[in-house]
Amino acid sequence: MPKSFRNIFSLNDPGWGRGGGDSKPPPKGDGPPDLDELWRDFNRKLNGMFKRRPGGPGGPSGPGGGIVEPPSMKGAGIGLGVIGVAGLLLWMGSGFYIVPEGHQSAVLRFGEFKQLVDRAGITWRMPYPIESHEIVNAQQLRQIEVGYRNTVRNKTLREALMLTTDQSIVDLQFALQFRIGDARAFLFNNNFGVGPEETVRQAAETAMREVVGRRTIDQVLYEEKEQVAKDVRGMAQGILDRYQSGITLVDVTVQQAQPPDQVQDAFEDANKAAQDRERQINEGQAYANDILPKARGTAARLGEEAEGYKQRVIATAEGDASRFSQIHAEYAKAPRVTRDRMYIDAMQHVFSNVSKVYVDTQGGVNLLSLPLDRLLQQGGVRSDAGRMTSAPSAGLPAGSEAGSANPAPVSRTDGLRNRDRDAR
Amino acid sequence: MNKLIPILVSVIVALGVLLSSIFVVDQRQFAVVYTLGEIRNVIDRPGLHFKWPPPFQNVVYYDKRILTLDTTDVDRFITSEKLNLQVDTFIKWQIIEPKAFIRSVQGSQVIASDRISRSLRDALNNEIAKRTVSEIISGDRSKLMGDVRRKIDEDSQQIGVRIVDVGLKRVDFAPEVSSRVFDRMQSERKRVANERRATGAAESDKIRADAEKQREVILAEAYRDAQRVKGEGDARAAAIFAEAFGRNPEFADFYRSLEAYRSTFRDRSDVMVVDPSASFFRHLREPMSPEKR
Numbered sequence: 001m002p003k004s005f006r007n008i009f010s011l012n013d014p015g016w017g018r019g020g021g022d023s024k025p026p027p028k029g030d031g032p033p034d035l036d037e038l039w040r041d042f043n044r045k046l047n048g049m050f051k052r053r054p055g056g057p058g059g060p061s062g063p064g065g066g067i068v069e070p071p072s073m074k075g076a077g078i079g080l081g082v083i084g085v086a087g088l089l090l091w092m093g094s095g096f097y098i099v100p101e102g103h104q105s106a107v108l109r110f111g112e113f114k115q116l117v118d119r120a121g122i123t124w125r126m127p128y129p130i131e132s133h134e135i136v137n138a139q140q141l142r143q144i145e146v147g148y149r150n151t152v153r154n155k156t157l158r159e160a161l162m163l164t165t166d167q168s169i170v171d172l173q174f175a176l177q178f179r180i181g182d183a184r185a186f187l188f189n190n191n192f193g194v195g196p197e198e199t200v201r202q203a204a205e206t207a208m209r210e211v212v213g214r215r216t217i218d219q220v221l222y223e224e225k226e227q228v229a230k231d232v233r234g235m236a237q238g239i240l241d242r243y244q245s246g247i248t249l250v251d252v253t254v255q256q257a258q259p260p261d262q263v264q265d266a267f268e269d270a271n272k273a274a275q276d277r278e279r280q281i282n283e284g285q286a287y288a289n290d291i292l293p294k295a296r297g298t299a300a301r302l303g304e305e306a307e308g309y310k311q312r313v314i315a316t317a318e319g320d321a322s323r324f325s326q327i328h329a330e331y332a333k334a335p336r337v338t339r340d341r342m343y344i345d346a347m348q349h350v351f352s353n354v355s356k357v358y359v360d361t362q363g364g365v366n367l368l369s370l371p372l373d374r375l376l377q378q379g380g381v382r383s384d385a386g387r388m389t390s391a392p393s394a395g396l397p398a399g400s401e402a403g404s405a406n407p408a409p410v411s412r413t414d415g416l417r418n419r420d421r422d423a424r
Numbered sequence: 425m426n427k428l429i430p431i432l433v434s435v436i437v438a439l440g441v442l443l444s445s446i447f448v449v450d451q452r453q454f455a456v457v458y459t460l461g462e463i464r465n466v467i468d469r470p471g472l473h474f475k476w477p478p479p480f481q482n483v484v485y486y487d488k489r490i491l492t493l494d495t496t497d498v499d500r501f502i503t504s505e506k507l508n509l510q511v512d513t514f515i516k517w518q519i520i521e522p523k524a525f526i527r528s529v530q531g532s533q534v535i536a537s538d539r540i541s542r543s544l545r546d547a548l549n550n551e552i553a554k555r556t557v558s559e560i561i562s563g564d565r566s567k568l569m570g571d572v573r574r575k576i577d578e579d580s581q582q583i584g585v586r587i588v589d590v591g592l593k594r595v596d597f598a599p600e601v602s603s604r605v606f607d608r609m610q611s612e613r614k615r616v617a618n619e620r621r622a623t624g625a626a627e628s629d630k631i632r633a634d635a636e637k638q639r640e641v642i643l644a645e646a647y648r649d650a651q652r653v654k655g656e657g658d659a660r661a662a663a664i665f666a667e668a669f670g671r672n673p674e675f676a677d678f679y680r681s682l683e684a685y686r687s688t689f690r691d692r693s694d695v696m697v698v699d700p701s702a703s704f705f706r707h708l709r710e711p712m713s714p715e716k717r
Contacts, residue, residue, distance in 0.1 A: 111450035112470035129448065163595060165562040168609050169602065188451050191489040199492065202514050206591040213561040213595075217609075242589060243490050243516055262606040266613035273617035277624030284628035288635030295639035299646030306650030310657025317661030321668030324679060328672055339678065346682040347704045354694040358705075 036097045040128045043094070095127040102139030104183040108132050116184055136183040141250060144197050146204055147173035152256050161260060162209050168217040173255040174229065176204050176236070178247050185246030196247055200240065204252070207235035221257050221267075229254045444477040453485040454522045466522050486531065490518045490588050493537050499545060500598060501552040503560065508598035511548060515540060516588040517580065524584030536583055540576060544590070547575035560595055568592070 099105045101120040106113060109131045117123050118138070125131040147160035152173050160171050178200055180186045192199055211231045212220050220228060233252040240247045259267040331338045449455040449470050457465040459481050467473055468488065475481040494514040501509050517540060519525050529535040551571050552560060560568060569590045577587040597605055669676035689696065700708065 108451060108470075110470070110472040111448045111453070113451050158594070161596060163561045163597070165558065167557060167561065167605065168612075169597075169605055189489055191452075191487055191491050193492060198494070202492070202494065202591055202593060205593045209592065209595060210565050213565060239589070239591070259609070260606065262603075263609045263613065266610040266617075270613040270617040270620065273620035273624075277620045277627070280621075280624035280628040281631065284631030284635075287632050288638075291635055291639050292642070295642040299642045302643075302646040302650040303653070306653035306657075310653050310660075313654075313657040313661045314664070317664040321664045324668050324676065325671070327679065328668075328675060331672075331675055335675075339675075342679070342682055344704070346686055350685050350689045351696070351698075351704075353691065354689045354696050355692055357695065357697045359697060359699065 036094070039094055040132065043128055091127050093127075095124050095131070096122060097125070097133060098122050099135060102137065103135050104138045105133045105135045106183060106187055108134070113184060113188065134187055136180055136186060138180045138183050141177050141179050142197065143175055143177050144201050144204070145173070145175045146201060146208065147171075148255070159205065162212050164212055164217045164220055165214055166216045169260050170212060170217055170220050171256075171258045171260045172208065172212065172220070173257075174204075174208065174232070174253060175255055176200060176252050177250040179250060180246055181248030182246035185244050187246075189244040189246065196245070199243070199245060200236075200247060200249075203236040203239040204232065206239060207232045211235060217259070221259065225254055225257060441477045445475055447473055447475060447483050449473055450485070452487065452489050454488050454519065456484045456486065456522050456526065458482045458484065463523055463526065484531065486519055486522050486525065488519065490516050491533065492516055493540055495541055498594070499548065501548055503552055503557050504554060505556055507557050508601055509552065509557065509560065510594065510596045510598055511552070511592065512594035513544065513548070514591045514593055515544060515576070516591070518586045518588055519584060520586045521584030524582065528583040536585060539583060540580060540585065540587070543576045543579040544572070547572045550575070565592060
């Protein structure tokens, strides 16, 4: 009795070494226990009962009895034969089971792996106790989160904080997706205890810490985020392969990489400083973009002005030269007459415009004291204020000269016109 | 019918004996067969096997798969530079010698785990004390784990266990060191921030200065070019004048002088004190005189 009990105990033990549960269903597979499983369990229990009281006469009454009965039935009545055949059929029928879509089932004959069935639908294996099967959900993507649970805000700091190579601490949340790539390896090589998640988590944490430990905090936070995830995937997969776990990592994503809360402000400030630097540089650039085009404009204006000046000076010179040449041609024909005429014209123009004092200095001594300053002043006033006031005061010290000053009170434009006429 | 019952009973008894002498070894298990309490046989091949029925022979099964030992508590270790580190590890192990396993730890995983974690702590202590923090965190990690694994593995062979892997899940500073790390990180960031602001200002100044320099250069060059162009104009004008006036310098002089008189004396504010002897007034003086010149 203790032996068979122990036997069952070690066969079905879900958590080895944890003591406790004696008749729990086997831990194989990961879905809810299917009908077949229950049926087998039931069979086994009946079997056990039957074994324990071998002398019992009511052996072949239940369906469980069929398991042990058929080969030993000999010389029994026809009724017993029918029961035996029915039992045999039932027994054979217990070998049918269903593989759901996306699942795989491993068939074991006397505990030894025989084959993997990966097509969905109804399948038959030899009935218990010859063969058994285990179903593995191979297609399902499972996800585990490291450093947080459910949402990124719900951090588990123990997992999230890790050291970088420059001995800073980063706060990192990441998620892994995996599936069972090799059902055979998955079933037989590792005792996952509560499930494969824990093993994946261990591998991922180890890998992440090693990957982060080889980088500086700036690389982890800013420069090489992508590469970190890639490296972690490779390394964690390597670890899982070392255990021949049959687990395939599909994806590793870094959900969040931050400096720890304690130093968040300082990092923010450093980021702001980077923005400030950009801003300052942009401002400098803006200044440059402001003054340089202006300077170029000024330069262009200077150039144009110079060009204009040049054209003007040359044109003026050409004009003046041409005028002179023409006069000179005429002059050459009659030098004296032309010369005198020109002289007198010019003098007329000059004297008609200026204030004059006609004094014979040769004859007498300089008795005459001229109020030159007043004359000058008057001239200035006259030219400034107008001719009407100047007319009566024209003949001040030298009244006789008033007449000669008479042509003066013509308007200035007239004078100009006169000059023009003269020039012509 | 009376005959049938004893036959049935004997058949059932025989069947029971037969069944209890057949046992199945799973792919995932070792089976250890005891004969009257003594280990007789270790079966690691899965399939159907036979033994004597109890109480002559018993079978006990052991897990053949890789098992996990994950200590929930975090251990503290001291590095070669006397810094406190918190290390969280896990171990993957496997029973390879059921006989030794049964003899040394009574076949109990709990006892085995205990023993393994003790030697793990020992090995970690030794290995971490040899290394600096940076060696543990960065490059040397896999070597550290390898060394630790080898050490525990040696020890574990006595209990029939193979250490598949030692994983270093967490390596963190102890809390009191952490706060200093945070301080350092903060000051480091401050340095970075200041540097960034300073370089920003410098960069900006440089751009401004460069722009100003360019402006000066542009303006100076423009002035130079303008002067050159003006000079060209002046030179050309001078040449034109020289060409024209050169034909009769004396007349040119006279002509230019007259022009100049005209433009200099043209305002009433210009006062001229004239003497009758000027040739302009010669007729004013003596209207009938013949020409002198």
